[in-house]
Amino acid sequence: MNELARMTAVKKSYDGKKQVLSGLDFSISLGETALIHGTSGCGKSTFLNIVGLLDSYSDGEYTFNGIPIIPKKLNSYYKQRAMDIGFVFQNYSLIDSISVRENILMPYLYNNQYIDKTVMINMDKLLEEFNIAELKNTKTSLLSGGERQRVAIIRAMIKNPKLIIADEPTGNLDETNSRLVFNAFKKIAERGTAVVAVTHNKHLSLGLGRTYTLEEGELRLC
Numbered sequence: 588m589n590e591l592a593r594m595t596a597v598k599k600s601y602d603g604k605k606q607v608l609s610g611l612d613f614s615i616s617l618g619e620t621a622l623i624h625g626t627s628g629c630g631k632s633t634f635l636n637i638v639g640l641l642d643s644y645s646d647g648e649y650t651f652n653g654i655p656i657i658p659k660k661l662n663s664y665y666k667q668r669a670m671d672i673g674f675v676f677q678n679y680s681l682i683d684s685i686s687v688r689e690n691i692l693m694p695y696l697y698n699n700q701y702i703d704k705t706v707m708i709n710m711d712k713l714l715e716e717f718n719i720a721e722l723k724n725t726k727t728s729l730l731s732g733g734e735r736q737r738v739a740i741i742r743a744m745i746k747n748p749k750l751i752i753a754d755e756p757t758g759n760l761d762e763t764n765s766r767l768v769f770n771a772f773k774k775i776a777e778r779g780t781a782v783v784a785v786t787h788n789k790h791l792s793l794g795l796g797r798t799y800t801l802e803e804g805e806l807r808l809c
């Protein structure tokens with residue numbers, strides 16, 4: 588498999604205080620999944636933010652898609668962030684007053700990018716795949732939590748990113764909806780996208796990849 592991201596001995600401390608990550612090693616390939624567990628405050632979101640090029644690290648090395656990521660130049664990776672990485676969060680981050688379709692197309696509307704036929708076809712395919720095709724023109728405020736999260740996942744997928752990052756994506760969902768969301772992630776990985784997801788729920792599994800516990804600033808295989 589094609590390696591997409593590799594971290595070697597990555598350290599992170601905020602404002603020079605206590606180290607949150609203390610020499611963490613991690614790698615993921617296209618089509619692979621990584622599920623991260625860990626107690627509250629152990630550094631899971633910190634780790635995800637670094638993987639997703641949203642935050643810098645203090646020491647070590649990080650290579651994403653063949654590019655060595657230099658912490659001081661984080662702002663220069665906006666293209667990788669916009670094109671190669673899709674983000675999914677616990678609170679969905681959708682706009683309630685507009686339709687499912689408009690939310691999904693937001694990454695294009697936001698950047699004033701032309702939406703061609705391929706994008707629309709891709710959207711319809713994803714809506715079918717995640718069983719919410721009939722909700723396409725529905726106002727997002729009318730959706731259930733599980734439906735909302737699937738919309739958020741499709742929005743993250745619409746630009747065919749190489750990596751999906753999900754921080755507690757099922758934190759607000761019941762068991763049934765959590766499974767639907769995780770099944771969606773499995774499908775995403777089968778399409779060749781890498782998925783890194785953090786969850787408190789130990790019953791959920793992504794099936795295709797590794798499960799880690801983040802402990803004492805390092806990732807340990809479960």
Ligand SMILES: Nc1ncnc2c1ncn2[C@@H]1O[C@H](COP(=O)(O)OP(=O)(O)OP(=O)(O)O)[C@@H](O)[C@H]1O
Nearest residue numbers: 601602607625626627628629630631632633634755
């Ligand atoms: N911007 C920040 N400035 C200073 N300290 C921070 C910052 N962000 C996180 N921290 C601290 O770093 C540690 C790890 O936080 P992080 O949010 O990564 O944990 P987490 O594992 O995601 O927790 P949770 O499961 O509650 O979401 C915590 O002690 C937190 O207080």
Ligand SMILES: [Mg+2]
Nearest residue numbers: 631632633754
């Ligand atoms: Mg967190």
